[in-house]
Amino acid sequence: SQTRVPIIAITGTNGKTTTTRLIAHIFKQTQQVVGYTTTDGTYIGDYLVEPGDNTGPQSAQLILQDPTVEVAVLESARGGILRSGLAFSACDVGVVLNVAADHLGLGDIETIEQMAQVKSVVAETVMPNGYVVLNADDPLVSQMASRVKAQIAYFSMQPDNSLIRSHTQRGGLAAVYENGYLSILKGDWTLRIEQAVNVPLTLGGRAPFMIANALAASLAAFAQGVRIEDIRAALATFQASTQQTPGRMNLINLGRFHALVDYAHNPHSYEALAGFVQNWTGERIGVVGGPGDRRDEDFVTLGRLAAQMFNRILIKEDDDTRGRPRGDAARLITQGIEAVNPACPHETILDETTAINTALDSAPIDSLVVVLPESVTRAISLIDARRPAQESPAIAPNGTEASPAEAAVQPSSVEYVNFGR
Known part of the structure; x- marks a missing residue:
């Protein structure tokens, strides 16, 4: 079913909150009212409306039911998915950053493969005309492509990643870190967004994991129709600071x-x-x-x-x-x-x-x-x-x-x- 407002959902073992905040910041450049949920709280626009670890469906419902919200960006954590599922039956973009060994032994999840199945719920909920953004460098994530009905977009820190090459050769959408640039690829064209050294979140290009988060966020926004100029402006003004990303580098x-x-x-x-x-x-x-x-x-x-x-x-x-x-x-x-x-x-x-x-x-x-x-x-x-x-x-x-x-x-x-x- 068609969602009332565009929903971008983010999951993964690490990087969820930073990526959620960055995607929200990108959409703010479009002059839309963004509602977003994170482990640090629930926000509408620039206002913290509910502090706390708000990555479950109840917090997401608060955003989705607010009539002022024009775009919803929802961090979706393992715990909330296992306890109550998702707050929506379908989303426009689903982002899966990575799957690693954390929270194992809790909630009957004993293996990393079982954890990947939990995370894949977000990918499987994306509508057919939407996009699933997957990490091509993480096999547990990239394998989720076979289980989704939506279009696929991959991101990678390796421009020569074989999955990226074959995907873009078929006309698919991707984002890679190449020659110091964060770039969007589709078919045979490359659109460079910005040099990593000019993206404050990456600490001058010296934090590769933050480059990966920025790639995922940029790709999700681009797939949802955000202009490159707005993505570039957001990357230039988003920092790993105690104000914008508390507790993240x-x-x-x-x-x-x-x-x-x-x-x-x-x-x-x-x-x-x-x-x-x-x-x-x-x-x-x-x-x-x-x-x-x-x-x-x-x-x-x-x-x-x-x-x-x-x-x-x-x-x-x-x-x-x-x-x-x-x-x-x-x-x-x-x-x-x-x-x-x-x-x-x-x-x-x-x-x-x-x-x-x-x-x-x-x-x-x-x-x-x-x-x-x-x-x-x-x-x-x-x-x-x-x-x-x-x-x-x-x-x-x-x-x-x-x-x-x-x-x-x-x-x-x-x-x-x-x-x-």
């Missing part, structure tokens, strides 16, 4: 050192985050933890990945341990750290606020303190309290002397890992 200059706040909380997102963090030229300090309802082996993996990423680690736990005994998650993370790098300095400070303040108090010059918090709002507040009166940009402009952030990652040195927020 927020790099904050504190004068003597930098802090990075990110909601990475599963192995998939830790791996992608490492591509940026490991190339920081100064000391790298991590404040790490994870949701208590994850499997024991997931916590051990987080510890192993943290030991490869940081020079020093502070292990904390969430206030809400989700039924896990206090201290158990920290013990498992410690086990992972010591299995990979027992010489890596690490200590357990269970209280998140104390752990963050300890890391900030002891940060040496030119270091990077990476905070992976339960409460993004709390972490940002603690860091904001330490901002100097006037701060220099976190990323030096092109042509100026490189700061530690400028030197952190060269695009050619990072292998793309599906990610996100």
Whole structure:
């Protein structure tokens, strides 16, 4: 059935919130009233109408029932789909970013293949004349094409991806990262949107996972008829800031050192985050933890990945341990750290606020303190309290002397890992 307003639905393991917010920002350039739901709240236009983790059907209904909303952009998470399904019977564009091992063992979902089936519900709901936007670099996602009735559009960080080549040769629509550009492909033509270095969300082109999110968002908007000029304008004005994308690669200059706040909380997102963090030229300090309802082996993996990423680690736990005994998650993370790098300095400070303040108090010059918090709002507040009166940009402009952030990652040195927020 025809929907009352265009609906763009976004799902995936990582990157959902950033991509949802960016798609909403793109549609705002068209002067339409955009209603959107995220893990950070429900928004209509520029107004937060309901705070909280609002990625289920009840929050989506709030948007769809509002008479002022002209475009609906809906983050659709695993939990809401399993509990109550979707708030709509059909959508215009469905975006599937990636599928990775997170939330396994919850809600009778034991394998990553079963998780892919849950995520594919969004793709299968797209109307025949709509578009499903799929990650061509993730086989679990690209395989969903066989189960949908809509048109397919693929995005990829690899311009020579064989699926992209065959799809566009048949006249299909795609978006790729090629020669430093975010580009739209169809048939034998290429339409370059913008250089990644000019897209603030990508931290000067040095965060490949953010480039992937921008590709998916741009492709979804283009498939829905948004002009390239509006997409380009949106990409130029959307930043990984505490205002526009709280908890998503927020790099904050504190004068003597930098802090990075990110909601990475599963192995998939830790791996992608490492591509940026490991190339920081100064000391790298991590404040790490994870949701208590994850499997024991997931916590051990987080510890192993943290030991490869940081020079020093502070292990904390969430206030809400989700039924896990206090201290158990920290013990498992410690086990992972010591299995990979027992010489890596690490200590357990269970209280998140104390752990963050300890890391900030002891940060040496030119270091990077990476905070992976339960409460993004709390972490940002603690860091904001330490901002100097006037701060220099976190990323030096092109042509100026490189700061530690400028030197952190060269695009050619990072292998793309599906990610996100």
